[in-house]
Amino acid sequence: MQVRQRRVLGVDPGLTRCGVGVVEGVPGRPCVMVDYTVIGSDPDADLADRLLHLDRNLAELIARHQPESVAVERVFSQHNVRTVMGTAQAAAVAVLAAARAGLPVRTYTPSEVKAAVTGSGQADKKQVTTMVTRLLRLDAPPRPADAADALALAICHIWRGGTRDRLSEAIRSAKGRQ
């Protein structure tokens, strides 16, 4: 059976450093790395300028790579409150950029992403980077780590999306048989 390739743009949100990774693949098979980058902004700059810079760069990456969906790391409330606000704002910009481009957006918790690429929701950053390097068959680990996390999100979305699609397909065909 020929399975259609999916192209996913993953975002590891952050105001100072926002990781972006673009991956192509099909559920359950090794994926291919298309691009990765980190969008940075000066912590001393004006909030409006920082959000605008992030928005423009994300919109440009979406336009350039034409992903069919976007995966964003879900911001957690148990984190340090000061950090979480910047992360929440960067995540909002990412989700909005995808929505404005008409793309479906899915959010994943850090443990869902870790479990998808390492088999354990408790894996550390190093393990995630190692597995991303291996799964995408890269010559060297993606640097910085924010980029590796964004690539892991995209891989997670391709694989989990496959599971969801197979479920919907099974439900549809079961209903068809009724």
Next chain:
Amino acid sequence: MQVRQRRVLGVDPGLTRCGVGVVEGVPGRPCVMVDYTVIGSDPDADLADRLLHLDRNLAELIARHQPESVAVERVFSQHNVRTVMGTAQAAAVAVLAAARAGLPVRTYTPSEVKAAVTGSGQADKKQVTTMVTRLLRLDAPPRPADAADALALAICHIWRGGTRDRLSEAIRSAKGRQ
């Protein structure tokens, strides 16, 4: 001396209820209410849809009222963490909407706003509503309270902006005399 009228759009950010108030005036004099509204979204709806709804409504209000600047309430880390994330995301959308429209954005803490309209940074919501109603010479208090807070932000910005402008003017003329 003829002082130019300023039109300011104030935003009291919230994902479920986002207050917006448009006010016109000059520093130190009573302001005039132009419009106020609350942009609501369903807490059970998808985050992408909620952010997009807020973004579109804010962009539409900015286009309709053509403010020369935007004032947004600054999100505070000491609040409840769960609430603060939605508020931070709504604030990010508001700041971004203003920046994308090329407008300057200023953020104010809740106590700065309270102090500006009631004289006390510890004033309660009722007192803010009472003073907004009085300062804008409205027949009835603006409802709901989110709208009153947004109008208070706009008033605060007009008045404090005036102080800042006079300070910059004084600095400029002092430098000119050197």
